[in-house]
Amino acid sequence: MDADPTEGSGPAADRGRSARTALRGTDAHSLGTVSTRSFRLTPDAYRRICGVALALLAVIVVTGAAVRLTGSGLGCSDWPTCEEDRFVPEADFHGWVEFGNRLLTGLVSVAVIGAVLGSMVRRPRRRDLEAWSWGLVAGVVAQVLLGGIVVLSHLNPWLVLGHFALSMVLVANAVLLHHRAGDHGRRDGPATARVRRLTVALVGLAMVVLATGTLVTGSGPHAGS
Structure with a gap:
């Protein structure tokens, strides 16, 4: 059997090992290049993802209003389950209105995570879009936790106000992210003092x-409880 020139020691063995190492490095670099290119996202595609996140955040504001207007704020009296011994509500209208709003939060969570992941593979990559997309994730996490506190407090008006105000901040964040995702790095000119x-x-x-x-609705005779 012929000896492998890369085995042992000596100049020939060193050259063989160097060539094999270089070949492995080239293959790894090629695979990494293909992997990166396969997950590249165009600016227009990323803006569509941001549009979906914005739309869902707007929809959940509407469904939250439906919870209040139908008096379903305590349709699920516990959190994160609907009732203490049930994850989903019984065949009750108010329970399903509230639970449906909670389920929509799951879709919102998927959308904002998609915005973050998309910002990482978007080309060209922009740090400002990453920062604003992470703002959506932080806001949704805070919204979920605050929503649970609102339910456990039996719809305290001040907590309801904070819950709604945070929703408005999230929508504003999503609007700005969607706008910036479409500006291709350009910045608008300064507004006049009167416009500001x-x-x-x-x-x-x-x-x-x-x-x-929000305070009037939460503390009045029809407080949604």
Whole structure:
């Protein structure tokens, strides 16, 4: 049997081992290149993912309002299960309205995780999109925990206000992420001083209306409980 030139010692063996190592490195580099390219995401595709996340966050605001308007806030009196001894509600309208809203949170969670993962494989990669997508994940986690506290507190008006306010922050985050995902790295020109003042005033007024409306609904005779 012929001896393997890469076995043993000496110049010939060293050259053989070096060639084999270089070949393995080339193969690994080629595989890594193919793997990276196979998961590349275009800016337009990533923006569509952000659009789905934005749409679901808007829908869950509507379903949350439906929970309040139908008096289903305590349709599931426990958390994270619907009842102490049941994960899903019984054949009860209010229970399924509340539980349906919780199920939608699962879809929202998948969408925002998709936004984060998409930002990592988007090409060209942008750190600002990664940061805003992680903001959605943090907001959804906080929303889930706060929602549980709201239920366990039997719909404390102040906690309900915080729950709704956080939803508005999440929607604003998603709008900004969706907008930036489509700007291809360009930045809008500076707004005029008048536009900035009007924008601040409008946002402030909207916050007051949302806060007072939520408190009135939560503490009045039809508080959704």
